[in-house]
Amino acid sequence: MSLLRLAIVIALATTIAFVFACGGDTESIDFGYAGASGAPGEPGALMARDESGGLSVVETVVVERVVEVAVEREVMKEVELVQPAAAAAMVMEKSESESAQNVEISFQPQNRIIVRNADMSVESNDPIATIDDIGDLAVQRGGWVVNSNTSDHGFYHITIRIPAETLDAVIQQITNGVAKVISVNSDSTDFTEEYIDLGARRSTVQETVDALTELLRSEKYDSVQELLEVQREITNWQADLERIDGRLAFINESAAFSRLTVTVNRSPIPMRVDVGEDVHVGIGVGRKYTARFFPPEDYDSYEITWDFGDGSGPQTVYSGLRTQGEDGLLSVPVRHTYSSDEFSPHVVTVRVRASSDRGLAEGEDQLWANVSELPRLDAFISASEWDVEQGEPVTFTASFNHPDTLRDLEYSWDFRDGSPVINGTVASGETGVEVEHAFERHRPESYRVVFEIQGDSDAGEVKETHETYVSVYPAPTVEADELAASCTATTPVKA
Known part of the structure; x- marks a missing residue:
């Protein structure tokens, strides 16, 4: 057998041995030699089993020396x-x-x-x-x-x-x-x-x-x-x-x-953080929160994380603002709304990290957020629609409740006719206000008059708004030829 063909036989035998060593069998690789039995020098065939199970000739060889390789299956x-x-x-x-x-x-x-x-x-x-x-x-x-x-x-x-x-x-x-x-x-x-x-x-x-x-x-x-x-x-x-x-x-x-x-x-280097005083906030009322912090010089990368203590998850911002006449930096505001007063008051925690090529600076501060229902403020206007003559004075009346938990109660009337807005303060215990106004110009569409009353409470600002509509028609006029020559006009006529 030539040197090359013998090398092929050795490689095939080695492959079979490795398959057995790794737990394989001869069904997937099946090689054989067919030729003149015991007749070196006679042509023979190197064969391999194909996918259909039959044997096909890989190469025709001349046997110079018979070498049988047996691999033991018990491996x-x-x-x-x-x-x-x-x-x-x-x-x-x-x-x-x-x-x-x-x-x-x-x-x-x-x-x-x-x-x-x-x-x-x-x-x-x-x-x-x-x-x-x-x-x-x-x-x-x-x-x-x-x-x-x-x-x-x-x-x-x-x-x-x-x-x-x-x-x-x-x-x-x-x-x-x-x-x-x-x-x-x-x-x-x-x-x-x-x-x-x-x-x-x-x-x-x-x-x-x-x-x-x-x-x-x-x-x-x-x-x-x-x-x-x-x-x-x-x-x-x-x-x-x-x-x-x-x-x-x-x-x-x-x-x-x-x-x-x-x-x-x-x-981290300790850093001072000031979140301010405790707050009162109403259920469903959004509020903005900020903190002032004092990083070391040249620490210019910031991470400000807020935890509002109600399980809503943290909020993080990454910048601070310098304010005129104030030391330190003011964090970018974050807005939060409490949906329930359960477990109130809540601990609000802010953690600030500042970094530079010199390392880290860290600090934190806390405040209490007292959550409660907003006071109820109800207001009413005496009429929802008016029909008035041009220039005729009209008295508008608004009534409302005045809870003890409300303070600094203020009201305003806006007649939307170009006249100044009328503002006023509600005295303690007062539950109604009146105002007189005349519309000097008539027009086809109604005027929308807006009454607004608002006050402060521990839970936040309370505001109530109501509207009424006023239709203004023109005043009657008297033609000159309708007056008798002997008559003298004693009552002024609106023109």
Whole structure:
């Protein structure tokens, strides 16, 4: 058989062996050789089973030396476990009997291969010193620093690898004496199955490389082209072997040395925040809330978060305004409406964070929001429609209740005819007002007269508005020729 064809047979036999090693069977890949039995030098056929179940000829070959490859189907009868960092190398045991090679695959005992990693977030007044302490701790535990870096906003990161069995102890040591811990997250991944599969594949690939290398050394090739083909096959299988070795090495190192990534935040600088006095607000009445805060110089990025204590969720704004003659910054107003007085009063909390390339500044303040029903204010006008003569004085009367919880009660009349609005204040206990007005011009459409009364309460402002419509008709006129010459006009006539 030529060198190239023998290389093909070896590759096919190796593939079959790997399928069995991974729990496969020969139904999906079925190869055979048909030729003159026991007659080297006679033409034969290398055959493979197609999708329909029949055999088809892959290549016609001349048998120079009969090689039978038998793969034992009893594979991986028992898998026990070893230490995580130990290699799960497969052992291929071969015994030559007559002209056949029997390959038996077994595994060394092994434990589960578990990779543990963790992430921490901590705060420190001196992040650089904290980064150095964590790096020193890694070296003391037999590990090393993978990388460390800083950002433009006072955030620092360090990643270390330490022996897996020391991960919990290192986390505890950082918690106890290195920095204030904000959060810790850890995870575990089981690589056992992948590791075993890689071990099986590696043994199979190594056998192929060895067989092809031995074939190349035998110098039994018919042409330079066949030699190059075999060398190319060796190169391809060797590259596959190196990739497997790299992955196995990575899993070994990851199982033996856990990764710990620590984010170090500079401890925030305290910042004064003033949200003002407690408030009273009515149910369903929207109210705007602002806070004044005093960030350090050059801290120009802000996050202002409001929590109104009623389960409605936080509201956040990101800017502050400077006001003339006032220190500090005034936050952009946020509007909130309470839908119920249940559980009133509510605690309103505002938290402000300011940041710069030097770090963070934080502060908060609170107030009480007393929620209650608005006082009821009812008002009425004496008539809803009027018909009056042009220039005729009309008296408008409005009546209303005057709850004790209302203060600073005021009213206004707007006749919508170009005359000034009439404003007035309601005295304590007063429940009605009157006003007189004359419409000097008539027009086809009615005048809409608006009466409004409003007052303040602890729950908020209360307002009531009513309208009436006035139709103005022209005054009668007297023609001059209708007067008798002997008559003297004694009563003025409106023109």
